[in-house]
Ligand code: MF3
């Protein structure tokens with residue numbers, strides 16, 4: 219398993235890629251409202267990505283047919299946008315998007331409430347977000363990769379939520395998915411030693427009910443088996459000798 223260490227030049231390109239993606243996300247967040255279709259969200263996202271002179275990295279990735287993954291309520295990730303799928307007040311919607319800037323990939327996800335949402339749904343979104351921050355505290359040179367996984371699990375599990383095990387975070391750089399895989403649940407081993415210059419996409423996916431997921435017949439959309447709500451929170455980050463740098467959080471996006 220070869221985990222790439224980015225040079226100073228590459229890190230700067232990753233930073234720029236991530237900043238542009240953050241900008242795309244703030245445009246998408248503003249568009250979320252009851253009545254918008256998931257297809258309109260995808261079209262807006264693709265337009266914003268291309269307006270920056272970038273390419274959507276999800277489009278045609280292993281045949282994925284859109285630029286933005288739009289996953290509603292019990293859809294965990296990789297929801298395919300449809301014109302007939304209209305967001306309703308009270309839904310929660312996970313947007314996952316990425317782009318390529320001068321050959322460098324960024325990847326990011328957030329779950330938003332549509333209009334007013336239940337307290338339970340808001341709590342799921344908040345815990346999912348915080349689990350990322352618990353994990354990233356461990357993303358320092360000299361720590362081991364699975365310190366991140368263990369920290370996410372230790373924070374989420376007492377809430378009684380199910381941590382998705384079938385999908386994981388990943389290294390990122392000149393490819394969307396690079397080594398290593400970054401699980402969000404406790405591991406028996408330590409994992410690789412983290413080194414400055416590694417860039418990772420850390421992305422907990424948390425279900426209100428059980429952890430089990432299944433794939434719909436479209437071969438993409440991942441849903442919770444028990445029909446419970448699911449939330450997703452992802453950033454592209456840089457491991458340094460000190461505090462990690464959250465490349466997709468330079469200021470515009472919570
Ligand atoms: N952000 C997603 C991930 O890391 C990428 C989705 S690939 C796509 O798994 F093909 F679904 F777009």
Ligand code: CO
Pocket residue numbers: 325326387388419421452
């Ligand atoms: Co990802």
